[in-house]
Amino acid sequence: MTISKLVLIELWKRKSQLITGLLAITLGIAVIVAIQSVSVVSEQNVARNLDNLGANILVLPQGASIDDYYTSDIDAPTLPMDYVERILTSTIAGVDNMSPKLTRRVKVGNQSVVLTGILPKSEIASKPLWQSSGLLGAQLKTACAPSSSANQSHGMEDTKLQRKAIDTLYSEDCLVGSQVAQRLKLSANSKINIVGKEFKVVKILSETGTVDDDRIFANLKDVQTLLKLENQVSAIEIMGCCNAISEGLLGQLRNILPDTRVTTIGQIVSTQIETNQLMKKITLVMLIIIFFVGGISIGNYIWANVNERKREIGILRMMGADRSTIYKMFLLKALILGIAGGILGFLLGTIAGVVLGPYLAGIIVKPLYLYLLWSVLLSVAISLAGSLIPTYLAAKFDPHNNLQED
Amino acid sequence: MILQGDKIVKQYNHKGGRINALDHVSFSVNKGDFVTVTGPSGSGKSTLLLSLFGLIRLSSGTVMFDGKRIDNITDRHLTDIRKKSVGYILQSFALIPYLTTIQNVMIPLALEKIPVNEQVKRATEILDYVGLSDRKEHLPRELSAGQQQRVAIARSIVHHPQIIMADEPTGNLDPTLSLEILEFLKKINLDNKITIMMVTHSPIAAEYGTMKLHLNDGKIVNQKS
Ligand SMILES: Nc1ncnc2c1ncn2[C@@H]1O[C@H](COP(=O)(O)OP(=O)(O)O)[C@@H](O)[C@H]1O
Ligand SMILES: [Mg+2]
Numbered sequence: 001m002t003i004s005k006l007v008l009i010e011l012w013k014r015k016s017q018l019i020t021g022l023l024a025i026t027l028g029i030a031v032i033v034a035i036q037s038v039s040v041v042s043e044q045n046v047a048r049n050l051d052n053l054g055a056n057i058l059v060l061p062q063g064a065s066i067d068d069y070y071t072s073d074i075d076a077p078t079l080p081m082d083y084v085e086r087i088l089t090s091t092i093a094g095v096d097n098m099s100p101k102l103t104r105r106v107k108v109g110n111q112s113v114v115l116t117g118i119l120p121k122s123e124i125a126s127k128p129l130w131q132s133s134g135l136l137g138a139q140l141k142t143a144c145a146p147s148s149s150a151n152q153s154h155g156m157e158d159t160k161l162q163r164k165a166i167d168t169l170y171s172e173d174c175l176v177g178s179q180v181a182q183r184l185k186l187s188a189n190s191k192i193n194i195v196g197k198e199f200k201v202v203k204i205l206s207e208t209g210t211v212d213d214d215r216i217f218a219n220l221k222d223v224q225t226l227l228k229l230e231n232q233v234s235a236i237e238i239m240g241c242c243n244a245i246s247e248g249l250l251g252q253l254r255n256i257l258p259d260t261r262v263t264t265i266g267q268i269v270s271t272q273i274e275t276n277q278l279m280k281k282i283t284l285v286m287l288i289i290i291f292f293v294g295g296i297s298i299g300n301y302i303w304a305n306v307n308e309r310k311r312e313i314g315i316l317r318m319m320g321a322d323r324s325t326i327y328k329m330f331l332l333k334a335l336i337l338g339i340a341g342g343i344l345g346f347l348l349g350t351i352a353g354v355v356l357g358p359y360l361a362g363i364i365v366k367p368l369y370l371y372l373l374w375s376v377l378l379s380v381a382i383s384l385a386g387s388l389i390p391t392y393l394a395a396k397f398d399p400h401n402n403l404q405e406d
Numbered sequence: 407m408i409l410q411g412d413k414i415v416k417q418y419n420h421k422g423g424r425i426n427a428l429d430h431v432s433f434s435v436n437k438g439d440f441v442t443v444t445g446p447s448g449s450g451k452s453t454l455l456l457s458l459f460g461l462i463r464l465s466s467g468t469v470m471f472d473g474k475r476i477d478n479i480t481d482r483h484l485t486d487i488r489k490k491s492v493g494y495i496l497q498s499f500a501l502i503p504y505l506t507t508i509q510n511v512m513i514p515l516a517l518e519k520i521p522v523n524e525q526v527k528r529a530t531e532i533l534d535y536v537g538l539s540d541r542k543e544h545l546p547r548e549l550s551a552g553q554q555q556r557v558a559i560a561r562s563i564v565h566h567p568q569i570i571m572a573d574e575p576t577g578n579l580d581p582t583l584s585l586e587i588l589e590f591l592k593k594i595n596l597d598n599k600i601t602i603m604m605v606t607h608s609p610i611a612a613e614y615g616t617m618k619l620h621l622n623d624g625k626i627v628n629q630k631s
Contacts, residue, residue, distance in 0.1 A: 001515065001522065002522070006509075006513075006516070009504055009505065009509070010504055315500045316502075316517075317485070318461060318488065319513060319517060319561075320489020320492075320518075322482055322486070322489075325517065400462045
């Protein structure tokens with residue numbers, strides 16, 4: 001027999017009471033973990049996706065958000081393809097590269113994948129109008145030499161380049177992201193039926209760690225026909241010349257495309273930063289609330305436990321247990337509760353993040369194992385802090401009064 | 407002389423008034439005595455028994471135990487003396503409800519931080535001695551009143567105390583069981599030379615005393631040995 005064993009036996013014998021004692025702290029930790037795991041991943045995702053985009057200006061339909069752009073829900077708004085031409089025929093200078101895309105979440109078999117229609121370089125190049133505007137011409141590239149080379153040094157990895165510059169993609173061919181390939185068990189040259197049309201997989205793209213891994217790329221024309229969105233695109237990604245951007249390229253684009261949302265990556269990033277800061281503030285407020293609510297709730301539980309065990313405390317004191325033994329009894333119990341609350345809260349929060357993340361934020365949330373440590377530390381701190389006063393009072397009990405027979 | 411009280415006073419403040427629960431009580435107990443404390447209800451018997459080793463703080467007077475003054479020492483010190491040298495038996499058994507028989511008996515050893523295998527060995531021996539070898543894994547509520555009190559007795563002697571303080575140990579037991587418990591206490595007193603101080607209001611129990619204190623209204627009115 002040891003005092004620690006006594007604590008464990010008592011805890012076990014009254015395990016049903018534990019649930020009430022742990023509820024507040026567990027839920028609190030769970031909420032923080034869920035918020036954190038979603039926002040951390042969404043932050044990473046946005047950063048990675050933007051890095052991978054290879055574009056610095058996005059033309060989105062009016063009212064569309066960057067999230068719509070990535071989640072590509074069925075009702076996401078679109079804009080007409082003509083806008084591409086409108087940009088090209090305008091006198092705006094500084095558009096280095098342009099890629100219209102149509103993106104939709106579709107079902108393949110019973111799996112949900114994102115289908116993205118793109119215009120391969122060869123097709124862009126084949127359009128005389130585009131060619132003449134020098135969209136792919138060397139002269140524009142050199143004009144923007146500083147920014148492009150800076151950009152290239154960022155995106156040197158093959159995987160990124162391979163996707164940014166898809167030279168040819170014939171009708172009825174498709175490129176498959178690594179995740180999709182895994183889920184649908186696809187390999188190069190296999191056939192795949194997308195919304196009733198047969199496609200040939202020409203290549204499995206190597207893993208990029210971005211939403212692209214979950215996508216199938218096909219020729220824009222095919223996708224438009226397939227989705228009955230003739231001449232519609234979800235976005236136009238533009239590689240703008242850096243100097244041009246600072247000299248008002250955005251304003252010029254907005255002028256010729258009045259009913260769209262023209263935004264720079266910088267803006268998207270700063271919006272995301274603002275969201276993250278808001279999340280951090282919410283987390284901080286939650287933290288404070290949880291500290292008090294969780295602490296008071298555990299303290300209340302321990303106080304009830306102390307009162308229930310007044311007689312037992314008296315008996316132990318009678319047998320020669322000193323005050324520190326009484327402290328140990330209740331603080332050890334609080335410690336165990338804290339650890340349990342932290343672990344449970346972490347599990348609950350992580351499950352919530354993993355399950356709800358894709359729904360709420362359209363992102364795949366992975367467990368943040370480091371947060372287990374933080375959850376436990378936080379929960380233990382709250383639990384011990386909340387138990388200090390009841391424990392102190394328990395040890396101060398007059399042993400005699402609590403021995404009295406009833 | 408193992409235990410000695412001199413002009414012990416205990417006053418309780420109660421609803422504005424003062425109750426003299428112990429009013430200049432003096433007595434002395436020799437090692438190996440079986441002391442019985444009798445007196446009408448409310449005469450101060452429990453107060454006397456519980457105040458000697460600090461479970462109740464005295465108002466004034468001196469207490470000597472084993473040659474040392476213990477009425478003016480710290481709570482920590484008194485706690486230590488209770489842990490090492492005193493065993494208590496109460497009318498209500500005072501067992502810890504969620505611990506088994508053997509676990510209850512091991513508590514005093516656990517408080518002295520005796521190694522667990524040694525604890526098991528000693529608790530098993532003592533449970534044998536009080537005839538409860540076959541009830542080791544029972545919880546208190548699974549035992550009869552007489553068995554519960556035998557667990558309490560085992561617990562009070564397992565750490566080899568110098569003195570046992572018993573407050574109406576047979577108060578909750580029927581006459582046959584009472585006799586059994588009293589015989590047990592007598593056996594402990596004789597076998598192990600453990601001094602016993604027992605509060606009782608039963609004349610039969612009082613007959614076990616080698617020294618008898620009679621209290622009335624907080625005063626000792628009769629002392630026989
Ligand atoms: N905690 C207390 N507060 C006030 N009065 C008390 C308290 N405990 C005992 N008393 C009073 O002290 C007197 C002696 O009580 P007690 O020692 O319990 O008597 P006995 O054990 O002989 O029945 C009684 O009058 C009782 O009411
Ligand atoms: Mg009494």
